[in-house]
Amino acid sequence: MKKTRSLGNGVEIPVIGMGTYPLRGIAMTKAVLAAIECGYRAFDTAHAYGNEVSLGNALQEVFQKTEIQRDDIFITSKIGENLEHGMPDCKLFYATYKGEKRDIKGIVSAQLSESLKNLQTDYLDLLLFHWPHPDYLVDIWNALENEYRLGRVKAIGVSNCREWHLNKIIETGSIIPMVNQIELHPLNTKKKIIEYCNRYGIKIQAYSPLLVMNPRLMNAPILNLLAQKYKKSIAQIILRWDIQQGIIPIPKSGNTIRLKENISIFDFELSEIEMSEINNLNENYKLVVESRYCPGY
Amino acid sequence: MRTMIKALIVNSMISSVVAFIVFVVFASIVCAVIVFIIILLIGLVKPTLIILNILVQRTDWYKIKVGDGIKFRKQIDTNLDICNLGSNSGKYAFDYEETGLKGENWALGPQTLSYDFKVLKNYHSYLHEGGTVLIPLCPFSSCIIDFDDDIVNYKYYSFLHPILILNYSESTKNQILRFVDKPFQVKPLKSIFRIFKDVAKVNYKIMIEENLEKDANNFVNSWKQQFSILDMNIPISKKNNDSITFNTNLLSEMISFCIERNLKPVLILPPVTKVLSSKLSEGFRENYIYSFVRKSNNYNVKFLNYFDDKQFDNNELFFNSYFLNEKGSKLYTKRVLLDLGIIES
Numbered sequence: 353m354k355k356t357r358s359l360g361n362g363v364e365i366p367v368i369g370m371g372t373y374p375l376r377g378i379a380m381t382k383a384v385l386a387a388i389e390c391g392y393r394a395f396d397t398a399h400a401y402g403n404e405v406s407l408g409n410a411l412q413e414v415f416q417k418t419e420i421q422r423d424d425i426f427i428t429s430k431i432g433e434n435l436e437h438g439m440p441d442c443k444l445f446y447a448t449y450k451g452e453k454r455d456i457k458g459i460v461s462a463q464l465s466e467s468l469k470n471l472q473t474d475y476l477d478l479l480l481f482h483w484p485h486p487d488y489l490v491d492i493w494n495a496l497e498n499e500y501r502l503g504r505v506k507a508i509g510v511s512n513c514r515e516w517h518l519n520k521i522i523e524t525g526s527i528i529p530m531v532n533q534i535e536l537h538p539l540n541t542k543k544k545i546i547e548y549c550n551r552y553g554i555k556i557q558a559y560s561p562l563l564v565m566n567p568r569l570m571n572a573p574i575l576n577l578l579a580q581k582y583k584k585s586i587a588q589i590i591l592r593w594d595i596q597q598g599i600i601p602i603p604k605s606g607n608t609i610r611l612k613e614n615i616s617i618f619d620f621e622l623s624e625i626e627m628s629e630i631n632n633l634n635e636n637y638k639l640v641v642e643s644r645y646c647p648g649y
Numbered sequence: 650m651r652t653m654i655k656a657l658i659v660n661s662m663i664s665s666v667v668a669f670i671v672f673v674v675f676a677s678i679v680c681a682v683i684v685f686i687i688i689l690l691i692g693l694v695k696p697t698l699i700i701l702n703i704l705v706q707r708t709d710w711y712k713i714k715v716g717d718g719i720k721f722r723k724q725i726d727t728n729l730d731i732c733n734l735g736s737n738s739g740k741y742a743f744d745y746e747e748t749g750l751k752g753e754n755w756a757l758g759p760q761t762l763s764y765d766f767k768v769l770k771n772y773h774s775y776l777h778e779g780g781t782v783l784i785p786l787c788p789f790s791s792c793i794i795d796f797d798d799d800i801v802n803y804k805y806y807s808f809l810h811p812i813l814i815l816n817y818s819e820s821t822k823n824q825i826l827r828f829v830d831k832p833f834q835v836k837p838l839k840s841i842f843r844i845f846k847d848v849a850k851v852n853y854k855i856m857i858e859e860n861l862e863k864d865a866n867n868f869v870n871s872w873k874q875q876f877s878i879l880d881m882n883i884p885i886s887k888k889n890n891d892s893i894t895f896n897t898n899l900l901s902e903m904i905s906f907c908i909e910r911n912l913k914p915v916l917i918l919p920p921v922t923k924v925l926s927s928k929l930s931e932g933f934r935e936n937y938i939y940s941f942v943r944k945s946n947n948y949n950v951k952f953l954n955y956f957d958d959k960q961f962d963n964n965e966l967f968f969n970s971y972f973l974n975e976k977g978s979k980l981y982t983k984r985v986l987l988d989l990g991i992i993e994s
Contacts, residue, residue: 442812449812516909544778636777638727643774647767647810 353618357600359530360553363507365478366426367595368615369394371559371604376406379606384410386608388420390615396533396557396602397471398430398482399463400440404470412472422473428533428557429467430511431460431492432482440645445485445492456488460495464504479505480533484517486648490524497527507531509555512642512649515548522552533557536599538590538630539569539637546599558594560639561601562587568637574629582620585613592617593630701833705840708847714803715829717757721772721808726751728777731991733917734765735785741972742785742919743982748992752982756785757804761793762896764805766903767813773910781913781991784903788929791893791941792876855965855974858924865925865970882932893941900945908948915989916942916952920961920981925970929956953988960984 356364370392375383380403384395397407411427414420433440443449444459468474479499481492496508509531510521522528532549536542536558549556563569565587575586582589587603591614594601603614622630643649705711706719717740730750733743737758745752753775755768765784776782796802799816806825811817828835856864873881876889885893900916907914918938921929934956942952955961966977973981986992 439810442810446812514910636728638774641727641774643771644810647813648770649774 353595355618357555357598359478359507359555360528361507361530363477363530365507365531365555365600366392366394367600368392368591368617369396369426369428369557369600369602370611371602372397372403372407373401373604374403375604375606376403380406381410381413383606383611384414385417387611388414388418390608390612392611392615393420393424394426394428394477394602396428396559398432399467400430400432400435400482402435404429404467408471408473426477427471427473428478428480429471429476430480430482430533431463431496433485440483442485442647445488446647447487454488454491456491457495457498460492460499464499468504475503476505478507478509478531480509480511480531482511483646484510484513484649485646489517489520493521493525493529497525500527509533512640512646514545514642514649518548518552518554528552529554531555531557531600533559533602535560535638535640536594537561537563537569537637538572538575538593538633539563539566539635541631541634543631543634546597550598555600556598557600557602559602561594561603562590563637563639566639569633572633574626574633578622578626578630584617584620587614588617589622589630592620592622593627596622596627698831698833701840701844702831704844705832708840708843710839710843710847711832713758714800715807715825716804718804718807719829720754725753725772725775727775729753729775729780730777731781731783731986732772732776733783733785734760734768735783736760736787736790737972738787738919738921739783739785741968741974742978743783743985744975744978745982747979748982748986750986750991759796759801761795762790762899762903763795764802766899766906767805767809769903769906771808771810771813773907773912776912778911779913781915781989782907783915783917783985784900785917785919786938786942788933788937789872789876791896791937792889794892794895855967856969858964861922861924861964861967861970865922865928868925868971869928881928882930885936893937897941897944900941901947904946904948904950908950914948914950916946916950917985918952918954918956919973920955920958920966920977922964922967922970923957923962924964926956951989953985955981955984 354367356366359365370387372380372395384407395407397404411425415422433442433444435441445454445456447454464479468476479496481496485492499505500508507530508527509529510517511533513532513534518529518532532545532554534542534545534556536556537560546556569575570586575589578589579586587610591601591603595617605611605614706716729752731745731752732755733739735742735756737756739756740754740758743752743754743756745754755772757764769782773782795815802815803821803825805814806822807829811822824835833840869881873879877886904914946952961977961981966973966980968974983992987994
């Protein structure tokens with residue numbers, strides 16, 4: 353199996369990446385060094401995570417200690433609101449906040465500059481917007497398109513978008529998003545949005561692919577059965593289920609053994625029946641209830 | 650003689666020592682008792698405060714101020730089949746407990762359409778795709794834009810995202826959240842007063858006809874006053890017309906919002922007692938409700954009108970002239986779900 357996938361503009365993205373939230377400091381450095389050794393080349397962060405500096409420092413250490421250089425690494429970050437008690441504070445991208453008119457292009461440009469500085473790089477491989485904030489959805493996308501044209505990012509995409517958000521972007525924008533990063537796991541298979549994205553050539557990235565090891569998922573009999581059959585862990589079965597349907601999972605772990613385990617998924621293949629049995633686990637379970645994070649979602 | 654003096658000294662020394670020991674023991678016991686009482690009192694403070702706070706949280710005063718928002722702070726199920734928005738009439742009209750459906754009553758009293766929309770914007774992701782959103786209307790839903798007093802919006806601080814709250818302030822939020830959890834500590838005197846006033850009274854007993862008449866008149870008169878209406882049958886004033894235009898656009902936007910997200914909006918007029926319904930003339934209904942619904946209903950979604958529904962003629966289903974009681978809400982919720990084809994008889 354090919355270890356990368358082509359985005360809409362031909363940019364290659366690794367088939368699996370490492371989520372970094374909420375790692376930071378030494379824990380981040382250790383995890384990134386271990387991940388590189390395991391074979392990870394894609395790292396996902398966001399302006400709101402507050403860990404871009406840690407990731408930037410960790411990657412610098414990688415560049416110094418190994419032969420791997422910036423071009424070998426795929427960095428994704430996201431434009432978005434700052435977090436307050438774990439929730440977006442909605443002070444940047446909501447028209448109602450203080451009733452001021454927003455310079456969305458300026459906000460996006462400034463935030464990207466900060467991300468580049470934090471990550472100690474002069475370009476991002478992929479820039480997403482974190483949430484489809486309704487007041488300025490199209491303006492934010494236009495600002496991302498602008499950054500893409502300026503060459504500060506090699507690819508652009510969206511996060512947490514449903515069909516109605518993508519419809520607006522596709523209708524009004526000039527570039528079709530290359531990626532849509534969403535919560536996706538066997539308890540929420542999101543077939544409709546996957547079909548929609550496939551129709552437009554939008555690659556799906558899955559955050560929380562292992563549902564933070566939720567027992568409801570981990571105790572599912574079919575997953576346990578397949579784990580026994582293939583002599584793999586349940587996490588490996590799920591991640592394999594992702595990549596076999598063209599989804600790019602970004603599991604997070606700071607644990608070297610799990611990091612290694614999560615990327616060792618290229619030596620077995622699930623049958624079509626097994627894939628559909630895993631799909632049958634769907635119960636539209638949500639870890640992130642979208643409208644709580646993004647009012648007007 | 651010397652022996653006697655010696656014995657006397659020894660005796661007095663022994664007595665002194667014994668007295669001292671007795672004193673120390675006694676003092677220790679007294680101290681221990683005092684310490685014990687203090688510890689006991691301190692130990693009692695916490696449970697006493699907990700009990701007092703629970704009692705305050707049962708008062709109408711607390712419920713109206715912030716209590717309706719508590720339902721949003723508990724774990725809400727995802728994949729809901731149905732929810733309803735609305736003001737007091739919606740709050741008392743729906744009870745999904747015995748329907749076998751996953752439903753949430755998100756009405757708060759009092760609430761404008763504008764805040765209905767805000768609640769929906771913040772919570773709609775709890776519904777599954779194709780879920781139903783009941784939008785209950787009151788006789789004057791079309792006329793209220795916002796309440797003049799910010800205090801009415803305090804109830805939203807505990808569960809709405811700050812961006813949605815009108816005139817939001819961080820310091821108010823801190824005060825409100827403290828009041829939500831510890832109302833007695835925040836307002837002790839008022840709390841004691843309201844505990845005796847509200848908890849003692851028996852709520853929601855069925856009204857006799859005479860009282861219903863009085864109650865219905867009170868509602869009508871307070872509406873007339875609130876919306877500066879002399880005669881409910883005459884054409885709408887400029888001020889009310891502006892509000893109706895505002896709310897027409899808003900309701901229209903709410904319907905579009907639901908449709909875009911694959912939710913099923915339903916406009917609905919819950920039943921009122923015959924006494925109250927008789928005071929809302931056809932002319933009034935046309936001017937303030939029906940034309941408002943027609944203009945807002947851009948997608949021609951279902952509009953269910955139970956104002957004069959025969960099934961709810963019985964006053965025993967209401968706790969006043971306007972609002973359904975527990976028995977009424979259970980019956981009514983089932984009726985609505987049947988009418989919508991969501992459940993079968």
